[in-house]
Amino acid sequence: MKRLGLILSILLLFVLAACTSEQDAVSETEASNNETSETASKTQEETSQTSSDIPEEVQKPIKIAAIMQASLGTFSSQYVKGVEDQVEKFGGSVQVYNADNDLSKMATHLDTAINQDVDAILIDHGRADALEAGVKKAVGQGIPVVVFDSDINVPGVTVIDQDDYSLAWDTLKTLAQDLNGEGNIVYVWVGGFAPMERRNAIYEAFQERYPGIKEIAKFGTASANTALDTQTQMETILKQYPNKGDIDAVFAPWDEFAKGATRAIEQAGRDEIKVYGIDMSDEDLQMMQKENSPWLSSAATDPAEVGRVQVRFAYQKIAEEDTPEIFSLDPHLVKQSDLPEETISMDELGEYVEGWGSSDAATSPWMEKLVEEADAK
Template sequence: MRHWKKSLMAVLVFVLSISLIACGSTKPASQTPDNGKPADNAAAGANSLAGKKIALIMQINLGTFSAQYIDGVKEQVEKLGGKVTVFPTDGDLAKMSSNLDAAINQKFDGILIDHGNAEALEAGVKKALEKKIPVVAFDADIKVPGVPVLQQGDQKMAEMTLDKLAKDSGGKGNIVKIWVAGFAPMERRQIAYKAFQDKNKDIKEIAAFGAASQNTALDTQSQMEAILKKYPNKGDITAVWAAWDEFAKGAARAIQQAGRTEIKVYGIDMSDEDLQMIQDPKNPWVASAAVDPKDIGRIQVRYLYQKLHGDQTPDTVVLDPVFVDRDQLPKEQVSTAQLSQHVKGWGGSQQGYTDWLKQAEQAAAKK
């Protein structure tokens, strides 16, 4: 009898062991759904990113370039089911730092930064990271590990426009430089300008000025008018190199109104307003190098959502600029949305666009 009970107990222990082994080998439901197919963990993670609150902290919100950049940011965030709040600072770095702190305290899910410098921003950026709020910057002079910083290929843009200036002028003449210190992209553009000066000894800089303000284009126009009076004769000035489209707009208006159309303007950046000026055969602004401002906004958002998703990202993201020359453009007016039909490489960048981001957009569109 005892022998029989011992045998029964042994059988029960064996059955229980097999059951425990089977239970231990069962995969979680999230990995083996009822349909027997592996779950798409990337898609599941993407769906969890819907409804995020994103802060955009801007140093300067000026002109149509900034407007189109903001449009690109909002477009991409909204496609992913999120919402953007813009914090403008009117060029005040102390206010920019304060706005960054406010975004952290208000517990935004992610933060985008447009321009600014290390002194104003790095402490706040580090505070955001400590609170698990990812940050992605554009043209900001900050170097914090884990924070991607987008830049437009500034030296390349300067080289493109300066090479065209040198070619059009036959390698000689007098030029005016419009540039301002204190901005990371400007400092990179200045490196290319210095190399241009060293290479082109017969092209002389006869004047240089530039300041960022809330009325940059208008202020530039006034300063350019003064320079035209100082150099009143045809041939006194060959060309103007403007390191920002707000500078180019102001200089071009002054030159056109003075009837000094022998002076050509070469700029950097591109917006719909800029494109209209370049297409106008009576306007002195003849060429520019740029990245589509809407693309900049879209790409910056994609890298922020990659950080939210837990993806590995580079600390430096260089965007590829394109050169836009009046000779490339049709006679009829076009917008930057149509520019890709005439200028190879413009707009529609897929940079930073992952498969799971596309899935997240599709999921958000269904809600």
């Protein structure tokens, strides 16, 4: 009996020891897990703090060169304003070069910017056959390049556009619906610009899709006075087709074209002819809002926002952050029927067109702090 009691006592000691060891193991595991959790939390916090710190590469005043194929009309002026405003907010400086629609002059401006050792280059329009060599040279020297509305395709270069295919289709679809798929239209267009070529591709598809809509006239030139030249040319077309019903609508895939066509129609008293455009500016808005205006709609992006996004991509590149090779801004359809009676500006358009001018593209956490520090200086 004593032997049995001794055996039971020994077994009890083993059980207690095992339980104690298991509890110690659990405690050690919990402590280890807690330590791991605290370490992960601390690492995440440090990463968050680091992500909002201003990168060393952009802590100095950044020098930007903005090279434009042409500065024509109010769209271009508002685009430039967007570029200048964003660079100024970041505490940098920008030099704008206008090539006056001369591609060889544009290439020369690009070489000048490279030789001046700027921190980044923005390109507005232009063509690859004239600029690709210069862009490759800039990239080879470590100068970031961001291109807007061009056919340039160089590795490491971000190309942004307004999604010209959607712009053209949104406008043309609205035109077709308003005409119930039948009617005579005038097409104002000029080649030689990448966005115009893309918009024309959609126009050609539109002609296939809506065979009941006939093009009876086509013209267009890009000049220092595009709107005035368009007005003169449209006046000639109206004389060739003097009767109501001869022309139902005008498709003008550039706001300078739309302005000229609208003025010619108004002066001729041919308010039965409607205008459908692409692009938008303060002046365009005022013309659309005018009583009995023939300008019914335009598909557009905010030109100032285009400029701001292009600058932000440039700063991200300078900071050695990843940026996309291609980026398209979302277009919006601005319809006369959606606008208020009182005259508004582009800054107020977002109240009537959802999403207008509110792109958060190409933003980094540190940019807000960069703006704050620039304001404090």
